[in-house]
């Protein structure tokens with residue numbers, strides 16, 4: 001088996017993110033001590049953070065509903081929240097929807113094309 005991560009050839013190090021050689025000038029080590037390019041590492045961290053932000057959906061319905069209520073309030077769109085009953089909101093939450101006005105409005109539009 002060929003080693004695919006942190007391959008070393010003599011003094012040349014390879015970035016495990018993009019697989020290209022890393023010169024000593026832009027060499028950086030990540031949290032695991034592996035060699036990476038500074039820009040590759042930054043991009044990788046940004047992706048990780050984006051993933052974490054996406055998973056910010058509350059695990060319980062009351063918290064989700066509260067977040068949505070706040071978003072409706074911030075956007076001055078109370079009606080969007082008021083017209084949907086708890087039953088519909090709970091279905092949207094179970095579907096893993098983000099508690100935002102946009103996400104809910106989009107989802108409801110798709111359900112009712114008229």
Ligand SMILES: [Zn+2]
Nearest residue numbers: 015018037040
């Ligand atoms: Zn790289």
